[in-house]
Amino acid sequence: MNNTDEMLLLQRYNYLSEQITKYIGTFLYAICLLGTIMNIGTFLQQTYHSRACSLYLLMASVCDLFHLNLDPLTNILQYGFHYDWTINKWTYCKTKSYFAYVFTVTSGTLTTSASITQYFLSSENNSHWYYARRHIGIRFIKIIPVFWFIIGIPVFFCSTRFYHPFQNNRYICSNPARHIACYTIRLIYVCILNGFLPPFIMMIFGFLTHRNIHKRHLHLKRRSIRIRQINQQLTSMLILQAIKSTIASIPYSIFNCYWLSTIHSPKSLLLQAKENLIHQFSYLLFWSNYTSFLIYLCSSDIFRHQCIKVLRKTWCCFYGTDQQQNHNERQTHVQLMCRTKEQL
Template sequence: MSTAMSTTIISTLTVVTFEMNRYFSILILLFGTIGNVLNVLIFHQPKHRTNPCAVYFFYASIAGLIALYSGLASRVFAIFSLDASATNATICKLRAFIVWVSTTASSWLLTYATIDRYCISCRDVRRRNLSNLRFTRRLMIFAVVSGSLIFAETFYCYVPNLRNSPLTCYGQNMACRLYNEIASALAFVFIPSIIMLIFGYATVQNVRKLLFSIAPTTSTHGTTMTMKKTDRQLIQMLIVQIILLTIFNIPLAIQRLYLTSTLNVPKSLLRSAIENLCFQLFYLLSFMSFGMPFYIYTLTGTVFRNEFMELFRFVSRKVRIAAF
């Protein structure tokens, strides 16, 4: 490949990477904010506050909002050269810590929700009894505390003003990056994904057994049937989210490990440009997983969709009353 052609390709890749970061970051942040805020409003309704799975969804949406703003807002600010985390050490470390804790907590809250749905779908009364709010609160606290302990190293490892790294605010040396990539790959992606897939599959099997074994009677109508329908749709919504969460987050985890393992390998400018484009793309896809739950729930759950429409009509009435 000629030098002129190589230079042209590098220039094109650089422009594509910059424009992708500019527009996709804003779009993901915008739609993610709208979706997560609506999730919070819907799952905060009184009828959902006693459902452990809905409580997990509620706090996962809050964690998703925090992850989106701590992870993508700096990219939007960088467009206007206003990203303080790129130059200020304190903001850099704090932002990295919040990103990792919020993303990990969100992932584990969905993991716990999967386990909760498995428990509620079991015939064993002891397992069903594990689905309760007291246990839910303990697990949520555990998720935040354990995430904070795992990624406390960011206050030492992360430094701003880095040049040869995927992000300006990043791990300062090989040891820091290696620990961070392995910890994030395991705690944020692989372990939660494996647990979610296992319990998700087991839940589907349990639901199938229940559907085939329960004969319709007069007692299955009314409130009881409605609750069962809600539980089934929560499972359906959760399964779809698990699949997409796994698909969107695994590429970034692999790319991070690859970049760290080849940190000391000499690379051409073209190879660096390609790797940077891949990293930025996978980074955006990873954060897209925190912005899409509302749209997944709306498409896959009729109960959730109906509640959203009720919320929309309620807000519309309030707006009309306020206008007059």
């Protein structure tokens, strides 16, 4: 392959990476943003108030909402639309990376905690049920963000703006892993804590919960049918969420492990362009972690019913006030007419 052909192929890879980010990334962002907002509204309903599991999922959705507007949105604007609001703002790069990591790992921890909570509820051991209570969930939710805000401090110092030749010769904000400390941090934080570990734990506890539900029914007989349905459907939601998270997270973690293992190897420009394209694919796939709303919607009729209630309340909030006022005015007019006739 001569230099001309190599340059053309290089441009094609770069152009494809840009278009994927622009169109697929924008579509995914819109779906994830809408779904996350609907998750928050649905888990705020009275049906889910008394459950630690739904409380975990509610706070995880709140974290997802913050993360979507910190990391994916800036990624789309910079790589897809050539708009970078972080030019010459090194402190903003570090702060954004730090908060984006804290929110995403907190969300994963809360979702994993929800899976563990459902396992406790499916156990025959009554002492396990204590850890699935709402007040335990509230205490845990207060601890988790503080823990990750402290543990995530190294991300702030390792994140920086560095030159990337395949993003239209612009600087990008990331952890380049140039030093052994930052290399180790990226390996542990991105590949393990934010990649392999959460879906692995969720799959294990999802399997254990599924086994308990089918083999141990004593705890279900003591509860009403409604409570049983809610708990079973929450379990189904989390099992499907674990499968989806595994599919979404593992490729991104594998690519980061490959990139870290070859970071000091000499690479041609064409190979780096291919790696950049694969990175964009795996990163967009990782975004599907934030499409949990679709999983919940398909796996639980109770969740669908609560979601419809949220939509109706929202509709009435924006459009029902005037109708109610008109209805009240008509009723008042009819009452006045009746009184007038009686007086006559």
